[in-house]
Amino acid sequence: FFKQKxxxxxxxxxxxxxxxxxxxxxxxxSFDVDVAARFTGYSTFGYTTxxxxxxxxxxxxxxxLRATRSRNIREPTLVDLYKTGSISQSSITDPTDNTxxxxxxxxxxxxxxxxEKSDETDAGFVIQPRFFPGFSxxxxxxxxxxSDAVNSLGLTQLIPLCNQGNQAxxxxxxxxxxxxxxIIISTSSPGNFATESERGFDIEAGYTLPLSxxxxxxxxxxxxxxxxxxxxxxxxxxxxxxxxxxxxxxVNTGKQNGSLGLPSWKYMGVLNYALxxxxxxxxxxxxxxxxxxxxxxECTSGCPVSTGQxxxxxxxxxxxxxxxxxxxxxxxxxxxxxxxxxxxNVRNLANADPALQPLGPGGSNYDFYPANSGxxxxxGRIFRAGIRFKM
Numbered sequence: 001f002f003k004q005k006x007x008x009x010x011x012x013x014x015x016x017x018x019x020x021x022x023x024x025x026x027x028x029x030s031f032d033v034d035v036a037a038r039f040t041g042y043s044t045f046g047y048t049t050x051x052x053x054x055x056x057x058x059x060x061x062x063x064x065l066r067a068t069r070s071r072n073i074r075e076p077t078l079v080d081l082y083k084t085g086s087i088s089q090s091s092i093t094d095p096t097d098n099t100x101x102x103x104x105x106x107x108x109x110x111x112x113x114x115x116e117k118s119d120e121t122d123a124g125f126v127i128q129p130r131f132f133p134g135f136s137x138x139x140x141x142x143x144x145x146x147s148d149a150v151n152s153l154g155l156t157q158l159i160p161l162c163n164q165g166n167q168a169x170x171x172x173x174x175x176x177x178x179x180x181x182x183i184i185i186s187t188s189s190p191g192n193f194a195t196e197s198e199r200g201f202d203i204e205a206g207y208t209l210p211l212s213x214x215x216x217x218x219x220x221x222x223x224x225x226x227x228x229x230x231x232x233x234x235x236x237x238x239x240x241x242x243x244x245x246x247x248x249x250x251v252n253t254g255k256q257n258g259s260l261g262l263p264s265w266k267y268m269g270v271l272n273y274a275l276x277x278x279x280x281x282x283x284x285x286x287x288x289x290x291x292x293x294x295x296x297x298e299c300t301s302g303c304p305v306s307t308g309q310x311x312x313x314x315x316x317x318x319x320x321x322x323x324x325x326x327x328x329x330x331x332x333x334x335x336x337x338x339x340x341x342x343x344x345n346v347r348n349l350a351n352a353d354p355a356l357q358p359l360g361p362g363g364s365n366y367d368f369y370p371a372n373s374g375x376x377x378x379x380g381r382i383f384r385a386g387i388r389f390k391m
Contacts, residue, residue, distance in 0.1 A: 193239030
């Protein structure tokens with residue numbers, strides 16, 4: 001393993017006289033390069049190399065550019081590799097004849113798995129203008145591509161593959177019995193065949209203002225901070241022949257819908273006022289509206305034929321949401337070295353409800369919250385109070 005971080009001097013040359021002199025100030029305040037690499041051997045899948053190369057370029061006091069390119073891996077878990085087997089039983093619709101049959105499945109690990117790989121690119125800038133003291137703004141774009149992702153295919157994917165002549169898929173299941181007593185005995189194990197890709201950008205802005213700058217008679221400090229993330233794209237492909245790539249960016253539903261949706265926008269704004277010993281803060285957090293499922297076709301008349309991959313619905317919209325939190329604190333000074341702080345936090349002050357996600361075509365009873373708990377606030381108004389000590 002090695003890592004090197006170096007600040008390079010930039011030379012300015014007068015080619016007519018073949019004279020070069022170090023003049024970093026003419027090009028930048030500073031220029032840092034950060035390079036790292038790791039070569040690792042695994043007993044299960046051999047050797048692999050990961051690396052990162054990044055640069056920070058302080059053009060002027062007001063502006064800094066930054067960029068990073070990296071290769072990363074995620075090794076399979078012990079469960080992925082060596083799971084001895086667990087049996088589950090469920091009912092599925094056999095894609096061969098569209099009849100409902102019972103399925104008894106044995107899930108095991110796969111000791112032949114290799115590492116998942118990802119290539120990530122990040123680039124952005126930071127602005128701290130001297131003409132606007134206390135203000136900062138940053139923008140960062142990211143692009144992540146994951147290959148050889150670990151995934152397991154279900155019977156509804158394996159049976160069509162077998163019908164298309166895939167012998168490896170055919171070897172994973174067999175029928176027992178006939179008629180109403182027919183069941184499918186199957187085995188499943190993970191493989192390195194899924195892919196994922198994600199693109200988006202993050203925005204952050206902050207401002208600190210001593211109120212005495214506005215009026216000499218005003219005390220305290222006002223701090224504002226805003227953060228936002230825009231998910232441009234988040235695509236997942238299971239790796240199964242005949243399957244389609246699913247777009248999860250702009251989808252606001254969660255686990256109940258069988259997806260891990262991400263809204264187009266997530267944001268948070270924080271406003272704090274501090275006047276020792278009191279601090280008052282308000283936080284606004286929310287997400288944009290989005291789709292129930294990116295594969296649905298929304299229509300009310302003249303609809304195309306509904307298919308398993310593209311089902312027709314009359315409404316594919318989910319509302320966004322905004323939630324407000326309140327934070328209060330009061331510092332108590334005990335002696336010369338001990339400080340304690342009383343605090344009260346109220347999460348979801350307005351007790352705002354999350355947007356409920358519909359079951360959609362072919363849905364069954366809810367097994368989870370009928371809302372995306374990863375994106376919306378589903379707990380309602382919550383109070384927390386306490387005391388902190390710093391010795």
